[in-house]
Structure formats: structure tokens, C-alpha cells
Amino acid sequence: MPRQADPRKKQRILSIATDLFAANGYHGTGTAQIADAAGIGKSALYHHIKSKEEALFEISRLLLEELVQAGERIHGKAGPADDKLRQLSRELIRNIGANLTAWQVVSAEFEQLTGYRKRIIAELRRSYENTWLTVIESGTAAGLFRALDPVQAKAVITMHSQTYLWLRADGRLTPEEIADRLCELVLDGIHARPTPTGT
Amino acid sequence: MPRQADPRKKQRILSIATDLFAANGYHGTGTAQIADAAGIGKSALYHHIKSKEEALFEISRLLLEELVQAGERIHGKAGPADDKLRQLSRELIRNIGANLTAWQVVSAEFEQLTGYRKRIIAELRRSYENTWLTVIESGTAAGLFRALDPVQAKAVITMHSQTYLWLRADGRLTPEEIADRLCELVLDGIHARPTPTGT
Secondary structure, eight states: OOOOOOOOHHHHHHHHHHHHHHHHTTTTTOOOHHHHHHHHHHOOOHHHHHHHHHHHHHHHHHHHHHHHHHHHHHHSSSSSSHHHHHHHHHHHHHHHHHHHHHHHHHHGGGGGGHHHHHHHHHHHHHHHHHHHHHHHHHHTTTTSOOOOHHHHHHHOOOOOGGGGGGOOOOOSSOOHHHHHHHHHHHHSBBOOOOOOOOO | OOOOOHHHHHHHHHHHHHHHHHHHHHHOHHHHHHHHHHHHOHHHHHHHHHHHHHHHHHHHHHHHHHHHHHHHHHHHHHHHHHHHHHHHHHHHHHHHHHHHHHHHHHHHHHHGGOOHHHHHHEEEEEHHHHHHHHHHHHHTTTTTOOOOOOHHHHHHHHHHHHGGTOOOOOOOOOOHHHHHHHHHHHOOSOOOOOOOTOO
16 A cells, blocks of 8 residues: 555645746746755655646645635525625635635636646635525525526626635734625625614 | 837737637747737747747737726726726626727736736726725725725625626626616625614
8 A cells, every 4th residue: 555645744735836837937947946945855755746736726726625615504504694694704704814825826717727627626716606596596596586697696706706816814904804704795785774763 | 110019900810819829828928829810920920929928928918907097087087986896897897898809818827927017906906906996994084984994895806806706797787787786786785684764
């Protein structure tokens, strides 16, 4: 049996590869640089990661699998759709805030993946989006949400997933506070309204 | 006096450079390829574009200047803030739909710009965002919009500017229809509401 790879070592290598991809781009980074930055030889690196593309794939897969699993957990719970939307939002913004560099890399370099790896990452993205769509549709079915055009549902998801472009780890608001503000916008819009009890 | 460059020739070269940057990435494209694809020699190319970075800068500048000017025109008109928001939205989605490849390049490769060029493009982006922020703030001042947290205003802009990620030129809806649906979402949210005249 081949010697089992230490998952913490692999995680450390992927974290180093993430930083290098973010700093120099996928095309500007080689496996030799990843090995150097990790302080290991190329053959030791090969024990964990067989290629640069495998590194990008693993970074993307781990990030998205965590989200897909969290999404399914939230979707499977009881409760109204707007609560579930708020939970999806909090989970996503927390994930983005905790993995800003990985989000930049995974978003910017997706097109560099090829073959089955590209299809798997595209499928994980689709699965995660589908959780949002299902929650939104269940809200519409329950009469809690208006019927949305697909581009509106897409915009709700994009508004959340693209926060990595401006979110800062040392920002004024916690990820949960940002999520709650985005959901307030999505759920109730920006038009001022008379309060329900207004005279 | 140096011979004046023909602006249509320059526009054609920039359009070819946009396609090459989109297909092969900024790092994967050289001025020799741009000249080849344009069917001209390197010295003829140099007459219009001095470097690869100048090409990316010009592509970005032209795209953003058009938006900034349209934004200022809309902002300068009379009318309620929600109408202006709808006009900003239509103008932006039209621009994105008409320049999808340029939007991909300008968004993906901004970090490749350096020095004064990077500062000018960042300033144009800021100016354009400021038009949206000013329109939103004027709506709040007029009592038409709720007071928004800065992250909510940012999310409204991001939701629009990131449509280049999923907008398709041959899509089901016109850019104007997409813009109107995004504005409906932003203005009134997805929560179902009793109609104002409901009994």
C-alpha cells in the first residue's frame, strides 16, 4: 500500500499554492515555486499534488464542497424560506470572509481548469446555486416571496458571491452583519415604505 | 507634425487585442500576436499602440469613459431617484451586453495595469460608482429610499456590474428587460406584499 499522505501537509501546500496563484496568477506560478515556498523538494510535493492544475482543482473543490454541504444542511432544516435565505447568506459571507484569497483564485482561474476537473467544479457551482434557487422557489410556493424571473434569482446569488471583490477581513462589519444587510436589501428593497402600523 | 493615427484603425486593433486577451489572457498575449491578428507589421502597430499595457489601458479607458459620461448625463437630468436608478441600470446592462468580451478582459486583467494607468482606471471606476451612490443618496434625502448601509449600495452596484459573468448576447431578455428586473428587485425586494389597495 502506498504511504498515506498527511492531510495537514497537503492543506498547507494548497494554502501556499493559493497565495502564489493570487500573487502571480496561475500562469505565472510553477510547481517548483510551490515546492520552494513550502520548503520541500519537488518529489515530496509530488507525493501530495501531482500538478499545478491538481492544486487549483483541489483548492476549488475544497472551497465549494464546504459550501454545498452547508447549503444542503440549511435547505434540509425546517423553517420559512426567508430565514433559510438569511442562513445561506451568512454561511456564504462567512466562508468568503474566511477564505478571501482562495475566492479570488477560484473565481479568477476557473477557466484554466480542463476536462473532468473543470466539469466537477462547474457541477459543484451549479449544485450550490441550485440550493439558493430551491430555497427561493420554496418561498414563492409558500406565498412568502413574489415569483422571480430567473435573472432576479441569479442577481441575488451574484450579489452575494461577488462580495469577495470588495469584502475586507478587517472591515467595519462582521460577515454576519454584512449578510443581514444584503438580505434586508434582497427581501425588502430600498424603496421607503410606510410602516405597517403607520397612520 | 507626426502623422495623425486613424481612430478607426486604432479601434480595430483594440478590438482584436480584446479578443486575444480574452482567449489567451493578458500574460499569454504579445504585441507580435496582436500585429499578426490585425494583419499589420510591428512598426505599424506601434504607430497606434506602444505596448501591450497601453492596449489594455485603452480598452479599459474607452469602456469606462463611456459609462462615466452616460452616468453624469443621467445624474444631471431632472426626475425622481428611482427613475434615474432605472436609467443607470439600463445604460450599464446595455453597455455590458454590447461589450461582453471587453468587460471580461477589463474585469479580469485590471491588476495587470501599473502606475498612472492603473490609477486612472481605478479613478474612472470610482467616478462611475460615485454616480450610483449619489443617485441613491439623493433618493434617501428625498424620502423615496430608505437610508442604506454602504455595503447595501455596494451590493446594488455589484449586482449590476457583475452581470457580465452570466449575461449572454443571445439571451431570452433584452438588456433593458434585464435592467428593469434588477431594478424591481433592488427597489422592492422579493418579499410578497399585499397590494396597496388590498382589502
